[in-house]
Amino acid sequence: MLELKLEKLRNLFAEMDRALIAYSGGIDSTLVAKIAYDVLGDRALAVTAKSPSLLPEELEDAIEQAKSIGIAHQIVETHEMDNPNYASNPVNRCYFCKSELHDTLKPLGLKLGYSYVIDGVNADDLQDYRPGIQAARERGARSPLAELGITKMEVREIARSIGLSCWNKPAQPCLSSRFPYGEEITVPKLNRVGRAEIYLRRLGYENVRVRSSDDTAKIELPAELIQKFVANTDLIQLTQAFQSFGFVYVTLDLEGYRSGKLNQVLPQFAN
Known part of the structure; x- marks a missing residue:
């Protein structure tokens, strides 16, 4: 079953010309970045958002993991803290965070010629309260892991099977x-x-x-x-x-x- 899902994930990227990956350095987006690079090579780009809500150590981990994968990697700054709708911390705070992220990534992708913006949302995420997913969908982002029904546990199992050293990295939300x-x-x-x-x-x-x-x-x-x-x-x-x-x-x-x-x-x- 896992081999079939991995094959489908590779096939999904094979249908794309170029892909920009919203890459946090967590295991989900790392797996997506790895498969995108394996299939698309230099037509895949990982982009990490730098903001006060990201631990500096997590940014360094993301940089090192991108190097180990081989994928091209850029860092952009996001400014969700400037938005009072975010800073006031309402229950849908993540909506405004992901809005800022994808309002940054989508124009960047268009400017650089990347047809798709891809995130690391997995099938389990769809079962939780995740208002940020709505913001990403409104801006046209795709979630291959969720589309293929790949769960968090399956993400880790696939990552381990293909040799990603971060396969058991603890989740680290913002x-x-x-x-x-x-x-x-x-x-x-x-x-x-x-x-x-x-x-x-x-x-x-x-x-x-x-x-x-x-x-x-x-x-x-x-x-x-x-x-x-x-x-x-x-x-x-x-x-x-x-x-x-x-x-x-x-x-x-x-x-x-x-x-x-x-x-x-x-x-x-x-x-």
């Missing part, structure tokens, strides 16, 4: 996803969240989130790692570090990390 809906997002807030997550990564915790609510940082780790974290971490030193980043309080979510946790309040917003 830093703006760390804030509860309705709390204004600012560059200093994004910076302190980013610094806090880098601190935890350097302690050896890759799959981690630091949720920010006003002056409070809430650390989310996989549930099975919580006891190890408490036993092996200098909590006083960690608290002091987080306070130096700009937080006042530091807490630990005892439920553990769960993707999309902040979306559990959406029914409340809908009423």
Whole structure:
């Protein structure tokens, strides 16, 4: 089944003349970029958006992965933070982020002669609340993984089968996803969240989130790692570090990390 889906993915790109890939460096867009390059060669271009909501380390990873694939790679700056509809952090914040992204990529693609703008949306993404998908569709972007019914797990399995070293890289959505809906997002807030997550990564915790609510940082780790974290971490030193980043309080979510946790309040917003 996976081999068939991989063949269909390659065939899909073979039908294209040129393709511009919205490339974040995550496993989904990396797989898309890899297959696009394998099929189209120098007629494929990966473009990464640089903004305050992207960790600098993630940008560096994207650059290195693009080099390892061989695909041509460009970096563009996006300015979603200038849009009050984004910075005010409504429940459809991602719509305005992806609008800014694709309003940047589509003209760039047309200017450079790329007929298609391709993203890394997979079939599982269609089952979650993802207003950004609508913004991308409105601007004509295509999602080969979703079109072919390729799930997140299948993305990882295909990536591993073709030798992508990042096949098991943890998901890393933009830093703006760390804030509860309705709390204004600012560059200093994004910076302190980013610094806090880098601190935890350097302690050896890759799959981690630091949720920010006003002056409070809430650390989310996989549930099975919580006891190890408490036993092996200098909590006083960690608290002091987080306070130096700009937080006042530091807490630990005892439920553990769960993707999309902040979306559990959406029914409340809908009423």
